[in-house]
Amino acid sequence: MKPLYDVVIVGGGNAAICAAFEARHAGASVLVIEAATPFMRAGNSRHTRNVRYMHIGDAGAMVGTYTEDEFYADLLQVTGGETDEDLARFTIRQSASLAEWMPAHGIKWQSALKGTLQLARTNAFFLGGGKALINTYYETAAKMGIEVIYESPVVDVTMRDGMEHPHTLHMDTKDGPKTVDAKAIVVASGGFEANLEWLGLYWGEAANNFFIRGTPYNTGKMLRIFLDKGAKAVGNEREFHAVAVDARAPQFDGGIVTRLDTVPFSIAVNKYGKRFSDEGVDIWPKRYAVWGGLIARQDDQIAYSIMDSKAANTFMPSAFPAMKANSVHELAKMLGLDPEAVVETVTEYNNHVVPGGTFDLTKLDDCRTEGLEIEKTHWAQTIDTPPFIGYPLRPGITFTYYGLGVNECAQVLDQQNKPLPNIYAAGEVMSGNILGRGYMAGFGMTIGSVWGRIAGREAAQNALR
Numbered sequence: 001m002k003p004l005y006d007v008v009i010v011g012g013g014n015a016a017i018c019a020a021f022e023a024r025h026a027g028a029s030v031l032v033i034e035a036a037t038p039f040m041r042a043g044n045s046r047h048t049r050n051v052r053y054m055h056i057g058d059a060g061a062m063v064g065t066y067t068e069d070e071f072y073a074d075l076l077q078v079t080g081g082e083t084d085e086d087l088a089r090f091t092i093r094q095s096a097s098l099a100e101w102m103p104a105h106g107i108k109w110q111s112a113l114k115g116t117l118q119l120a121r122t123n124a125f126f127l128g129g130g131k132a133l134i135n136t137y138y139e140t141a142a143k144m145g146i147e148v149i150y151e152s153p154v155v156d157v158t159m160r161d162g163m164e165h166p167h168t169l170h171m172d173t174k175d176g177p178k179t180v181d182a183k184a185i186v187v188a189s190g191g192f193e194a195n196l197e198w199l200g201l202y203w204g205e206a207a208n209n210f211f212i213r214g215t216p217y218n219t220g221k222m223l224r225i226f227l228d229k230g231a232k233a234v235g236n237e238r239e240f241h242a243v244a245v246d247a248r249a250p251q252f253d254g255g256i257v258t259r260l261d262t263v264p265f266s267i268a269v270n271k272y273g274k275r276f277s278d279e280g281v282d283i284w285p286k287r288y289a290v291w292g293g294l295i296a297r298q299d300d301q302i303a304y305s306i307m308d309s310k311a312a313n314t315f316m317p318s319a320f321p322a323m324k325a326n327s328v329h330e331l332a333k334m335l336g337l338d339p340e341a342v343v344e345t346v347t348e349y350n351n352h353v354v355p356g357g358t359f360d361l362t363k364l365d366d367c368r369t370e371g372l373e374i375e376k377t378h379w380a381q382t383i384d385t386p387p388f389i390g391y392p393l394r395p396g397i398t399f400t401y402y403g404l405g406v407n408e409c410a411q412v413l414d415q416q417n418k419p420l421p422n423i424y425a426a427g428e429v430m431s432g433n434i435l436g437r438g439y440m441a442g443f444g445m446t447i448g449s450v451w452g453r454i455a456g457r458e459a460a461q462n463a464l465r
C-alpha cells in the first residue's frame with residue numbers, strides 16, 4: 001500500500017470494482033479497501049444472479065427489446081413513484097452499455113433457460129452467479145494494477161479539499177490502526193442492514209430477531225461518517241426490503257437459498273396460531289417482498305406457513321426440508337405452536353374455502369375464502385390431505401433504502417445540494433436516490449454498475465486534473 005492514491009474506493013462489492021475499473025482506465029492509481037476477508041469479499045454482490053439493463057434488439061444475454069420507457073414504467077410500479085425521474089431515467093439509459101461492458105471485464109452470460117422467456121428480455125444472468133462474477137472482476141482488477149486490501153474497515157475520514165490537501169482514511173486493520181491518503185474517495189460500502197443496533201433505533205428489540213440475507217460487513221459505518229459530516233440523506237431510514245426466509249437459516253449471510261415462497265399456497269399464522277394477512281394477494285415476484293415486513297411486525301418476529309400435500313409442489317424447493325406430520329395437531333406441535341389454536345384456525349379456514357374453484361398458479365385464480373375476518377383471496381385450497389406441511393418463517397432483510405444524496409456525477413451532496421469535495425458514492429449506499437421503495441429483480445446490480453462506473457470515472461478525472 002502506498003501512502004497516497006488518486007482514488008481510494010471504500011467497499012469491495014460490484015459498485016466498488018466497477019468504480020475501480022473506470023478510475024484505472026482513466027489513468028488513476030487506485031486502492032480498494034474491503035472490510036471483509038478475501039473469502040467474504042464483495043458484500044451482497046456475491047449473492048446476486050442477474051442484472052437488468054435496457055436494450056433495443058437482442059443484446060448480451062437478452063432477447064427482444066426493453067425500452068427506457070418500459071423499464072421506467074416497471075420502476076414506477078415497484079416504487080409507487082418514490083424515485084427521482086431524472087436520475088432514474090439517466091440510470092436506465094446508462095445501463096444499455098452493460099451488455100458489452102460487463103463481458104469486456106470478464107463476465108460470461110448464462111443463456112436463458114427454457115421457460116424464463118419473460119426474464120430473458122429484462123434480466124441477464126451471470127454464468128456461475130455472483131460469486132463467479134466477483135472472482136472474475138477481482139482477477140481483471142489485479143491484471144489492471146488495481147490494489148486491494150482486505151480486513152481493513154474504514155472507521156473514519158479526515159475530509160479536506162481532496163486536491164492540494166488529500167483526504168485521509170482511517171482503517172482498523174488486523175495489524176492495528178492504519179491510514180492512507182486519497183485525492184478522491186468513492187464510497188461503495190453498501191447499506192446498513194447488518195447493523196442490528198441501528199435498525200433497533202426504529203424497531204426496538206424486534207431487530208434482534210431479523211435475519212440479514214447478505215453480508216454481516218454492511219454496517220453503514222461510511223454512511224454514518226458522511227451523514228455526520230453534513231451529507232444529504234435520501235430514502236426512508238426506517239424502511240428495508242425484506243422477504244420471508246426459513247427460520248432455521250443462519251441469521252447472517254444465508255443468501256438466496258433460504259428464501260421461502262410458500263406463503264401464497266399456504267396459510268401463514270403467527271406465534272398464537274392465528275392468521276394475520278391475506279396470503280393470496282399476489283404471487284412471486286410482485287408480492288413476495290411484502291411478507292418480510294409483515295412478519296417483522298408480528299410478536300417475536302416469527303410466523304409459520306402451513307399447507308397440505310396438495311400444495312407441496314407449488315413453490316421453489318426449500319434449502320431446509322419441510323416439516324411434515326399426519327395431522328394438523330401433530331404438525332403444530334412440531335412447529336412449537338399451540339395445537340388447539342392451529343387446529344381451530346385451519347378448521348375455520350377450511351370451512352370458508354369457497355368450493356368449485358380452479359387452482360391455477362399462473363394467474364390470480366378463483367380459489368378463495370368467503371366470510372373470514374381476513375380472507376384469502378386467491379389459491380385458497382382446503383388443508384385436509386396429509387401429510388401436512390409446515391415451515392417456520394423469519395423476516396429476511398435484503399437491504400436498506402437510506403443513503404447518501406448524489407448528483408449526476410455521483411458526487412455526494414451536502415444539505416444545500418453542494419458537492420462535498422472529491423467525495424463520490426455508488427451502489428447500495430446511494431440507491432435510495434432512485435429506489436425509494438420496493439424492488440425490481442436485477443436493479444441493485446444495475447445501480448451498482450452504472451453508478452460505480454460514473455463515480456470511478458469522475459473521481460479519477462478530478463483527481464488527475
Ligand SMILES: Cc1cc2nc3c(=O)[nH]c(=O)nc-3n(C[C@H](O)[C@H](O)[C@H](O)COP(=O)(O)OP(=O)(O)OC[C@H]3O[C@@H](n4cnc5c(N)ncnc54)[C@H](O)[C@@H]3O)c2cc1C
Pocket residue numbers: 010011012013014015016033034035036041042043044045046047048049050051052152153154155188189190191213214215217218219220221222254255256397398399426427428429441442443444445446448
Ligand atoms: C441474497 C441476495 C440476493 C440478491 N440478488 C440480486 C440479484 O440477483 N440481482 C441484483 O441486481 N441485486 C441482487 N441483490 C441486491 C444486490 O446484492 C445489491 O444491490 C448489490 O450487490 C449492491 O452492491 P454494492 O457494491 O453497493 O454493495 P455490496 O456488494 O454489499 O458491497 C459493499 C461492500 O462494502 C464493504 N464495506 C462495508 N463497510 C465498509 C467499511 N467501513 N470499510 C470498508 N469496506 C466496507 C463490505 O464488506 C462489502 O464488500 C441481492 C441481495 C441479496 C442480499
